Structure formats: C-alpha cells, structure tokens
Amino acid sequence: MKKISIILIIILLLNSCNNKNVDSTSKKEIDSTNNISTSNQVVDSKKDSSSQKDIEESQKTLQIDLQIEENLSDNELWEKYRDSRAKANIAHDNHLTELAVKHLLEASEYAQRLNRNDIAAWQLNNAGFYCIQKFRRLTSYDRRMTEIENMVFSEVKTIFINETKKIFNEHIYLLKDATIYLEKAYELDSSYDDASRTKSIYNNIKFVDWVRNFTNHKN
Numbered sequence: 001m002k003k004i005s006i007i008l009i010i011i012l013l014l015n016s017c018n019n020k021n022v023d024s025t026s027k028k029e030i031d032s033t034n035n036i037s038t039s040n041q042v043v044d045s046k047k048d049s050s051s052q053k054d055i056e057e058s059q060k061t062l063q064i065d066l067q068i069e070e071n072l073s074d075n076e077l078w079e080k081y082r083d084s085r086a087k088a089n090i091a092h093d094n095h096l097t098e099l100a101v102k103h104l105l106e107a108s109e110y111a112q113r114l115n116r117n118d119i120a121a122w123q124l125n126n127a128g129f130y131c132i133q134k135f136r137r138l139t140s141y142d143r144r145m146t147e148i149e150n151m152v153f154s155e156v157k158t159i160f161i162n163e164t165k166k167i168f169n170e171h172i173y174l175l176k177d178a179t180i181y182l183e184k185a186y187e188l189d190s191s192y193d194d195a196s197r198t199k200s201i202y203n204n205i206k207f208v209d210w211v212r213n214f215t216n217h218k219n
Contacts, residue, residue, distance in 0.1 A: 084107035085107045
C-alpha cells in the first residue's frame with residue numbers, strides 16, 4: 001500500500017507540471033500573435049504615408065512664368081529669340097533647369113510669331129530634353145539602370161528595383177512637363193521634313209514612355 005501511495009503522488013505531481021507547461025506555451029503563442037498584429041498595423045501605416053508622399057511628389061511641376069512682349073517687329077522678334085536662346089544656354093550650363101526651360105519656351109514663342117515653327121519645335125524639344133536630363137541626374141538613372149542590368153535575379157534585386165521605381169516616381173513631374181513640351185514639338189515638327197529633328201523628338205518621347213511603363217505611372 002505504501003508503494004502504491006508513493007506512485008499516485010508522483011503521478012499527480014507530473015500532471016501538475018504538464019498543465020503549467022501547457023499554460024506557459026499558450027501564453028507565448030498569444031503574445032506572439034499580438035506582436036504580429038501590432039507589427040502589421042505599423043507597416044500599413046508607413047505604407048499609407050509613403051503612398052501619400054508619392055502622390056504629392058508626382059503632382060509637382062516646374063513653375064514657369066513666361067513674359068512675352070507684344071507688338072514686336074520681325075527684327076525685334078529675332079533679337080528677342082536670340083537673347084532667349086543665349087540665356088537658356090547660360091542657365092543650362094549652370095544646371096538651372098527651370099530657368100533654362102523658361103528661356104527656351106520664350107524662344108519657341110518668338111519663333112512661332114516669326115512663322116518659324118521648325119525653329120520653335122527645336123526649342124520645345126530642347127526644353128523637354130533638359131527636363132529629362134534633370135530627371136536622370138536627380139535619380140542617378142544611369143547608375144541605377146546599369147546596376148539592375150548587372151544584378152542576378154534575387155530578392156536583393158527585387159528590392160533594389162522597387163526602390164528605384166519609388167525614386168523615379170518622386171521626380172516623375174519632370175517627365176510630365178517634358179511630355180507637354182515634346183508633344184507640342186512633335187505637333188509643330190509634323191509640317192516639316194527634318195529626319196534629324198523628328199528622330200530627336202521621338203527618342204525623347206520614347207524615353208518618357210519607357211520610364212512611365214517601368215514605374216507603372218500612367219497619368
């Protein structure tokens with residue numbers, strides 16, 4: 001009888017220990033679930049904030065305020081055209097894209113008033129190209145695309161591509177402005193037979209379209 005009593009006591013003690021372990025394990029699982037839930041909420045919040053920032057960035061535009069004089073003679077229009085072109089070159093050399101574009105748009109307007117839409121088309125094409133150049137510079141476009149091309153397919157490459165798309169979208173407003181100028185240039189150029197200018201305009205439009213497709217930015 002004494003042996004049986006001892007065995008029963010041991011069994012009771014073992015059962016008690018097992019119950020404590022089960023309670024402890026269940027608590028850990030509940031805590032882990034709560035942490036996952038909290039983590040998801042934080043990530044979603046950051047994602048929403050980031051998306052809103054992307055939208056705000058994509059709605060930017062160059063602030064161009066044209067000041068075109070009226071009632072000018074042809075000689076005065078040519079003089080204004082040349083002056084605007086010279087100012088555009090100086091601004092571009094100093095990486096002042098907004099100012100360079102402003103003067104190119106002025107030059108284009110003066111050329112149109114002289115009924116020289118062929119010259120005007122070049123100015124608009126250059127304005128679009130300057131926007132593209134600034135986009136490439138701000139986004140490190142060439143370096144990033146070279147890295148993507150040379151990377152083997154992996155999770156790291158996928159992350160880098162997504163990061164690149166985000167950076168491109170932050171500066172997509174430059175390509176939106178470029179599109180406006182290039183489409184106008186294409187319209188003016190259509191009345192002429194200048195393969196060199198047409199090809200230049202087409203290549204610039206093609207670049208903008210490629211970036212928009214790459215970033216899934218359709219608007």
